[in-house]
Amino acid sequence: MSATDPPRRDEGDAATSVDPPTELPGRSGVDPGGPRSDAGDPGNPGAAGVDPGAMVGDPPLLPPAPDPLLPVGPRTGYRWPQVAAAVALFFVVVSLPLWVGQAASGFLVDLLVLVALAQWWALLAGFAGTPSLSGGFHAGVGAYLWVALVSWGGLNPVVALALAAMGTAVVSLPTGWLLLKLAPAWTALAGLVAGAAGSALVAGVDEPSQQGRAIAAVSSLGPTVRRSLTTWLAVVLGVGSVVAVVAVRRSRLGLAAIAQRDDPEAASTLGVRADWSRQLMWTMAAAAAGTAGALVGFRTGVVSAAGAFDPLLWAVPPLVAAAFGGMRSLSGPAIGSLVYVVSERLLDRPAALALCAVAAAVLMVAVPRGLAEHATPVLAARLRPLTDRLRFRVPSGSSTTPAG
Amino acid sequence: MRWVDLVIEALLRAPTLALLALAFGVGQRFGARCELWGGAAAAVAAVGAGWLSSATGLGPVANAAAVVPLVFGAAYLLGVFVTTRPEIAGDPTRMFTASSLLAVAAVAVTVLWRGDDPVAATGGGNLRELFGGPSVSVDSAVDAAVASAAILALGALVTLSRFRVRLVVMDRAPELLVRAGHDARQVSALFGAVTASAAGLAGVLAARHGALTPTAAVALTVVGAETALLGGLGSIPGAIGAAVVLSLLGTLGDEVRQGWGGLAVHAVVLVVLFARQGHVGRWSTPRWEAAR
Structure with a gap:
């Protein structure tokens, strides 16, 4: 290997070959990536963790916390209990329309639609550094494309919904x-x-939309059929959005977006095509918002210009939900969506919005990393005795202690 | 004669719109991160002025004199609160999110307080009736004069005063501001409060031409952002010119057919954005470039 060759990953980066420490990262001063490859290098004054400028008595510098956005190398952090739990959760969610009642169905639709929108909002803001309030625009476009396809094109409402997306x-x-x-x-x-x-x-082109345009093809469906279809479509939207967001986060697109967000100049110097990744995320988020707009039109059977494009319905709740739970984690937007929808059911909409927005702002200041991201290691530490006994392993990759 | 009245009315409304646009544009130019603050501050101040008028019977000048300092104080405290953590202050996305959350909370709390009905929000009647006078009147001229004076004051602050130097340094290299002995957090919060106050004054003045509700914050945000985008971020002549154009378009378009005014305004702004390919920086003047 010549002097100009870049170092190979297996020479300088031991992060993927050394067992992670048993302490939580960032809590004990132990390097979460294992021993440094430059430790003890006499030509490096900063080697072996000694800071030449440090005063005697200074507290030891904590290592930088690992970026939670980065994929954790090979997928060694997941074990069969987590996979089984995820699969079980998946089947529970997709089977919900089979066994939930009428009241729960409405709650489920609201929750899944908001989860989908909040996940995409968090992906755009947390990963790509592009907070978006265009949810109203995309939802309105989706709703009116759907109206056009159903009312004037005569298409099946469900097929039209996919085409509208x-x-x-x-x-x-x-x-x-x-x-x-x-x-x-x-x-x-x-x-x-x-x-x-x-x-x-x-509103200027289509006057009936000022008051609300009723969709005859949907109104002719029975309420039971419409509710059931709405629930199924909401499950597809919510679960599909989560799966797509996970895929994007773990792909090169996600890494490109992070690179662009953190250092645009360095990213462009390295040839990272971050603009394409942001555009693709934007497009996928728009498709999800368009589906949500059309889905709500399908649910109510009436589409109005003011409601379909209303940012207070389509842009603000995802922002509040994602900020509440944490916009740089997968579970954060889901937690925030659940809290928001439950608050909306218990209180009226302005009260829920005020409560959740104030709580999210306070949480952002108190826990800048986000509620979910902050709570996960704490919860994992609390549950360690139980997980050790059950031979579970927490996602941070701590060592397993056999039971007994 | 009717068209002449409309043109005069539009021209008298332009300074208020320009003030709102400057609150957006100047704040963005100097990194005050108060993008969504403007609309919320304007709507909340308008509703507060309506309530104050109905509760105390104060005149418009006293209303503005009472409400605008309250907006300033609240925005300053919230700005200090948001920038408490360096993780938020140093991250534009988190800063935008946090300030947006507070703006949403302010609007939602105002809805809880006064309701979202125009009558309830303005304390029992249209604000025009509360303040008195038709649209084209001495009152409108006084409003335009007040807005123009506020524009001049804001312009002097960001172009002539010594505070401007701190703003420029805070925007480009906040660490230098700290090394010079200034508190970047205080400067940021103070300037955010100044822009929020300007937006609040614009809201109080705008409410004199028609009832505003708390959720009109969205519409005020849109129109303020459109004017700022069209005129150029932080450009005072640009904001005034864009306000005149958009005010005329909106007023005359609505006269042709209800709703067409807003449509024409949106269309012009989007066409200009497309023509410029979104490079807003091209609108900046050599003076701004030199300042940067």
Whole structure:
């Protein structure tokens, strides 16, 4: 190997070959990546963990906490109990429409729609550094594409819903190309502008939409059939969104987005095509929002311009839910969505919004990493005796102590 | 004659719109991260002024004099609260999220307090009736004068005062501000409060031309952002020019057919955005570039 060759991963990076420490990362001063490869190097004054500028008596510097957004190398952190639990949860969720009642069905639809929107919002904001308020625009586009396909195209409402999602994705390509060039906060504001423009355009062109356009093809379906179909479609939207978000997070797209977010210049120097990854995330998020907009139209049978494009319905709740649970973890948006939907059921909408927004802001200041990301290692430590006894292993990869 | 009245009315409303746009644009230019604050501050201040008017019978000047300092204080405290943690202050995405959450909370609390009905929100009637006078009147001229004075004051703050130097340094290299002995957090919160106050004053003035509800924060955010985008972030002449154009478009378009005014405004802004390919920086003036 010549001097200019980059070091091979198995020479300098022992993170994937050394068993992780038993302590929680970032809590005990133990390097979570195992021993450093440059320890003891006489040519390196900073080797062996000694800081030449440190004063005697200074507390030891804690190692930087591992970036929770990065995939943990080979998937050694998961063991069969977790996989079994995930599979069981998956089947429980997808079978929910078979055994939930009428009241629970409405709750489930609200929850799954919000989970889907919040997951995509968290992916765009937490990974790509692009907070988006264009949910109203995309939901409205999806809803009115669906209306056009059902009312004027005569298509089956469910088939039209899938086509509306694809149509929203197509519409989002030029808007993403335009808006993603703005500064992140202005991308969000321009999304609001696009939603207002869409609402004004639809209300100006289609007068019945000002009060609410009833969809005859949906109204003719019986309430039981419509409720059942709505629940199934919500399950597909929610579970599909979570699976897609996980796939994106663990793919090169997710890494490219992180690189772009953390250091755009370095990312572009290394040839990372982060713009494409952000555009793809934007498009997928738009498709999910369009599906949600069409799904709510399918559920109610009435679509209005004000409701379909309303940012207070489509853009703000995902923001609040993702911020409540933590926008850089997978479970955070789900937790936030659950809290928000439950609050909305217990209180009225403004009270729930005020409560959750204040709580999320306080949580952001108190726990900047996010509630879920903060609680996971704490919960894992509390559950360690139980998990050790059951031969479980926590995701952080701590060693297993056999029972007895 | 009717069209002349409409044009005059639109021109008198333009300074208020320009003030709202400057609250957005100048805040963004100097990194105050108050993108969603503007609309929320404007709506909450308008509702607060309506309530104050109905409760105490104060006139418009006293209303504004009472409400705007309250908005300033609240925005300053919230700005300090949000920037408590360096993890948030140093991350634009988290800063945007946190400030948006507080804006949403402010609007939602106002809805809980006064309701979202225009009558309830304004304390028993249309604000125009509370303040008195038709749209084209001495009152409108006074509103335009107040908004123009506020624009001049804000412009002087960010272009002529010594505070401007701190803003520029805070935006480009906050660590230098700290080394110079200034508290970057205080500067950020103070400037955020100034822009929120400007937006609040714009909201109080806008409410005199029609009833506003707390959820009008979204519409105010949209129109303020549109004007700021069209005129250029932080550009005072640009904001005034864009406000005149959009105000005329909105007023005259609505006169042709109800709803067309808003549609024309959105269309113009989107066309300009497409034409410029979203490169908002191209709108900046040499003066701003030199400041940067």
